[in-house]
Amino acid sequence: MLAGSGAAVALTQAPGVQAQGSSGGAATPPTMPVSFTVNGKEAELTLDTRVTLLDALREHLELTGSKKGCDHGQCGACTVMVNGTRINSCLSLAVQHQGDEITTIEGLGTPDNLHPMQAAFVKHDGYQCGYCTPGQICSAVATLAEIRAGIPSHVQDDITAAPAFSAAELRERMSGNICRCGAYSNIVDAITEVAGA
Amino acid sequence: MRPFTYQRVATAAEAAAAVAGNPGAKFLAGGTNLLDLMKLEIERPAHLVDVQDIEGLGTIEQAEDGGLRIGALVTNTTLAANERVRRDYGVLTRAIVAGASGQLRNKATTAGNLLQRTRCPYFYDPNLPCNKRNPGSGCAALEGYSRQLAVIGSSDKCIATYPGDMAIAMRVLDATVETVQPDGTTRAIPFAEFHRLPGDEPERDNVLAHGELITAVTLPRPLGGKHFYQKVRDRASYAYALVSVAAVIQPDGTGRVAFGGVAHKPWRVEAAEAALPQGAAAVTAQVFADARPTEHNRFKLPLATRALAGVLAEAKG
Ligand SMILES: Cc1cc2nc3c(=O)[nH]c(=O)nc-3n(C[C@H](O)[C@H](O)[C@H](O)COP(=O)(O)OP(=O)(O)OC[C@H]3O[C@@H](n4cnc5c(N)ncnc54)[C@H](O)[C@@H]3O)c2cc1C
Ligand code: SF4
Ligand code: FES
Ligand code: FES
Numbered sequence: 001m002l003a004g005s006g007a008a009v010a011l012t013q014a015p016g017v018q019a020q021g022s023s024g025g026a027a028t029p030p031t032m033p034v035s036f037t038v039n040g041k042e043a044e045l046t047l048d049t050r051v052t053l054l055d056a057l058r059e060h061l062e063l064t065g066s067k068k069g070c071d072h073g074q075c076g077a078c079t080v081m082v083n084g085t086r087i088n089s090c091l092s093l094a095v096q097h098q099g100d101e102i103t104t105i106e107g108l109g110t111p112d113n114l115h116p117m118q119a120a121f122v123k124h125d126g127y128q129c130g131y132c133t134p135g136q137i138c139s140a141v142a143t144l145a146e147i148r149a150g151i152p153s154h155v156q157d158d159i160t161a162a163p164a165f166s167a168a169e170l171r172e173r174m175s176g177n178i179c180r181c182g183a184y185s186n187i188v189d190a191i192t193e194v195a196g197a
Numbered sequence: 198m199r200p201f202t203y204q205r206v207a208t209a210a211e212a213a214a215a216v217a218g219n220p221g222a223k224f225l226a227g228g229t230n231l232l233d234l235m236k237l238e239i240e241r242p243a244h245l246v247d248v249q250d251i252e253g254l255g256t257i258e259q260a261e262d263g264g265l266r267i268g269a270l271v272t273n274t275t276l277a278a279n280e281r282v283r284r285d286y287g288v289l290t291r292a293i294v295a296g297a298s299g300q301l302r303n304k305a306t307t308a309g310n311l312l313q314r315t316r317c318p319y320f321y322d323p324n325l326p327c328n329k330r331n332p333g334s335g336c337a338a339l340e341g342y343s344r345q346l347a348v349i350g351s352s353d354k355c356i357a358t359y360p361g362d363m364a365i366a367m368r369v370l371d372a373t374v375e376t377v378q379p380d381g382t383t384r385a386i387p388f389a390e391f392h393r394l395p396g397d398e399p400e401r402d403n404v405l406a407h408g409e410l411i412t413a414v415t416l417p418r419p420l421g422g423k424h425f426y427q428k429v430r431d432r433a434s435y436a437y438a439l440v441s442v443a444a445v446i447q448p449d450g451t452g453r454v455a456f457g458g459v460a461h462k463p464w465r466v467e468a469a470e471a472a473l474p475q476g477a478a479a480v481t482a483q484v485f486a487d488a489r490p491t492e493h494n495r496f497k498l499p500l501a502t503r504a505l506a507g508v509l510a511e512a513k514g
Contacts, residue, residue, distance in 0.1 A: 029200035049203045049245075052232070072233050079300055085274075087304045091229045095203050096247060139300065146299065151278045154294045154434065160283045175434035176298025 036100045038063065039107025047094050054078045056094035057104060065105035065134045069178070076177035079135040079142075080104050086142035088176075105134035108141065117141050120190035128181035136177045140191045143173045147195075165195050198235050205247045209254070209377045209410050215246045217379030217408025224248050224410060226270065226309035229301050234314065237321065239330055254412060257282070263418040269308035269411045273297070273363065276307060286416055287424030288443050292366035295428040298435050308411035311364055311374070311391070314402060315357040315461075316437055317346060328354045329399040336399075345439065348490040348497045350460040355399030356491070359392055359462050365443040366426060368455040368463035373415045379408040385415075392462030399461075422447040425508045428457075429500055440497050442504045446512035450474040454508075456484065456501055477506035 035044040038061060045060055054071075057063045057080070069077035071090045078090040081103040109115030114122070117137050127133045147169065150162050155172045163169060170188050179187065203225075206212045216222040221243030225231060234240035248254070254270040257279050265286065267276060276282060277293040297305065319325050319337035326335035338346055338356050346356045367388050374386040392403050405411070425444045430436040441457035452473050455465035469483035481502040488498060 027200075030202045032203060049201055050198045071236065073229055073298075073301055076298065076300060085303045086300050088229070088300045091227075091232050091301075092304065093203070093225075093228060093232065096225070096228060096249065098205075143299065146274075149278075151274055151299075152283060152290055152294055154291075159287050159290050159294075172434050173299050176300045 032095050034095045034098050036097045036102055038102045039104060045094065049093065049095055051094045052090055053080070053082075053092040053094050053097055053102070054089035057089065057102075063104050063106050066138075067131055067134055069132065069135075074178070075132070075135075076139055077132050077135040079139045079177065081138060081142055084142075084145070086139055103138070105138055108137065115141070117190070117194050120193045121187070124186045124190040124193065125183070126187040126190040127179070127183050132177060132179045132181075136174070136179065136187055139174060139177045140187070140194070143170070144191070144195055146173065165192075167192065199238060199241045199243070201235075201242055202244045203247065204244065205250050207250055207252065209251055209412050210381050212246050212248050212251060213377045213379050213381070213408050213410045215244075215408075216410075217406075219244050220407070222246055222408075226306040227272070227304040228309075229297075229304050230309060230313040237323065239321065239323065248410070260415055265416040267307050267414045267416070269306060269413055271307045273302035273305040273307070273310060274299075276363075277302070285419035286366075286370060288369055288426055288445055289363065289366040289416075291424060291426035292362040292428075292441075292443055295426055295438075295441070296362035307363075307414055310361055311367075311411070311414070312403065312405075313361050316360040317357040318342070320357060329357060329395075332398075332400045342493060343491040344493040345437070345458075346491070346494055347460050348494055349464060349485055349488045350394045350462070351489060352395045352397065352399070354397060355395035355461070357395065357399065357461060358458055359402070359460065360437050360458075362426070362428065362438065362441060362457060364388075364392070365441055365455050365457035365463045367414060367416075368465050369443040369445055369453050370416050370420070372417075374411055375413040375415060376405065377410045377412055378406065383412070388463075389465070395461050402461075420445050420453070422452060423512050425511065427504045427508050429504050440500045440504055442501070442508055444505070444508050444512075446473070446509065450509075450512075452512075454480065454484075454505060459485075459497055459501065473509070477502050477509055481505060 030049050031046050032049055033046045057066050067077035069075035073088045073091040078088055079086050080089045082100050109118045117140050147163050152159050153172050155168050223242040225245040225247045254268040256268045258266045260266045273293050277290045283290050320327050320330050325337040328336050347358045372388045374391050376384050422445045428438045428441040438458035444454040446452035455463050466484045469480050472479035
């Protein structure tokens with residue numbers, strides 16, 4: 001168990017909607033301007049300070065590729081890259097990202113011009129329902145970059161050595177992306193092909 | 198989530214003053230723990246002071262005494278990947294990469310990680326009493342399901358554990374937490390004194406004052422020896438520890454050991470370390486002499502002994 005009954009409680013509250021009776025009256029909740037780049041395009045928004053990066057992308061910029069699974073950092077469906085690094089966009093406020101460069105699944109490739117990782121997921125059937133897939137693919141692209149950059153992992157025998165690519169490394173490094181359909185073995189095949197291992 | 202105002206600050210003194218002057222204010226670093234709790238309205242700050250822009254808190258530097266100074270904003274990923282940390286403080290890299298996920302470690306900061314709150318399931322359930330969440334309301338865990346919870350150092354008010362991994366390694370390394378206090382003065386808190394036992398005030402996880410900002414964690418000179426972080430959990434990755442062992446073992450069999458997942462703070466009994474050459478059971482008999490397990494978490498005691506035995510066997514190999 002990661003966080004008790006967390007997810008169930010949070011999902012009863014729609015994004016951007018004020019929790020009932022929690023603001024102590026009719027006061028308008030604070031808003032703030034924020035600007036960042038999403039998939040190479042400038043975005044300028046004025047948002048309730050509570051809006052997460054995920055909700056800004058989905059509800060305000062209509063980039064619905066990034067998914068909301070748990071809204072609590074437990075599933076990875078919301079994974080995007082910020083300044084080249086993967087994070088859970090559900091556990092980050094939009095206003096924390098002033099000036100940042102954000103890449104979502106929509107920025108990796110298009111239906112006519114798939115990113116190699118997208119193409120590999122299609123080829124290897126790396127999904128069933130597809131809900132976790134945008135997060136899996138963003139996470140997979142970032143994972144290969146992290147291995148190339150020498151970021152260590154829990155499954156390395158020698159923590160001082162450069163990490164090597166292996167299925168065990170992939171399983172460990174992709175553990176923040178849950179797939180309820182259990183497409184894991186095909187996901188590993190897809191990433192392995194792109195890694196050229 | 199409750200509404201809040203948001204502010205960015207440029208200096209540590211400005212940050213400390215901004216939070217100290219406002220009882221409803223909190224620091225925001227990566228946000229991976231605070232925002233999670235704010236969504237559940239377990240944390241309800243009216244004002245957030247985002248510390249990400251503060252100069253000088255994002256670097257890892259050699260300290261004058263030959264040790265290492267880790268800025269409060271250094272991410273878990275950056276710290277774990279640092280070459281000196283991997284070479285000289287391997288237990289720290291091992292502990293960090295055993296925690297959370299790649300995405301979370303990219304965002305989590307050194308200070309935020311130390312201050313992450315318990316994962317007691319009742320703390321997370323606003324419908325049930327919890328002295329840590331709502332002081333004086335009672336403790337649902339005492340009569341509840343306590344498999345994950347503390348076996349030692351607990352009180353009649355709270356039996357929660359400190360859930361983190363990195364801090365267990367920092368305890369073994371005898372780290373120091375450096376802060377700026379609301380009046381602008383600094384202090385250095387030995388790691389052993391940083392996290393608290395629950396006692397009569399389980400709402401206080403650590404000794405920081407409201408508005409006291411962590412600026413760095415410093416490590417003393419390297420200890421040498423072999424470094425281990427053995428984490429036992431319900432699945433192979435992306436789960437909190439049931440029991441964890443951070444250890445530095447020297448070629449002659451002497452060393453240091455601290456345990457995670459067993460208490461409200463990283464659990465280390467220095468006096469017991471003299472027994473390391475005699476084997477795991479000799480050590481844990483002393484480390485857990487005052488244990489008060491529940492019927493659900495009694496298994497953690499033999500588990501701790503076996504986890505340490507595994508480490509000691511590997512150290513010999
Ligand atoms: C699904 C999930 C699984 C996880 N699994 C693990 C695990 O296995 N092991 C593990 O160790 N952790 C785990 N974590 C916890 C994670 O490591 C923490 O959320 C993270 O380290 C917190 O860092 P942050 O910078 O995001 O903190 P924030 O959320 O920004 O802050 C946390 C607290 O620290 C305070 N704070 C932040 N910076 C400062 C400062 N400089 N001075 C004073 N106060 C400050 C904030 O006010 C807040 O109260 C997990 C988290 C999630 C969501
Ligand atoms: S053990 Fe502590 S955190 Fe858990 S319910 Fe009891 S008081 Fe709350
Ligand atoms: S939505 Fe599940 S991790 Fe963000
Ligand atoms: S494909 Fe359905 S959750 Fe992964």
